[in-house]
Amino acid sequence: MTAVAGLAQWGDTRRQLEADRLPLVYAAYREGEHRVAELARLAGVSRDTIYRDLKACGVKFGHRT
Secondary structure (H helix, E strand, O other): OOHHHHHHHHHHHHHHHHHHHHHHHHHHHHOOOOOHHHHHHHHOOOHHHHHHHHHHOOOOOOOOO
């Protein structure tokens, strides 16, 4: 396998893993884990990624005062 083919395969795998993550994040949120930092830690991603995932699932976040 060439380096280019290996990189392309890695990209495909990463995209699939990201697609698999979203329903898992949403399921954990629905089960009561609302701490974004903890969801991010468990998923091994940034908090911004978790916010994007949850927003894509229709979760709305208000501004805290």
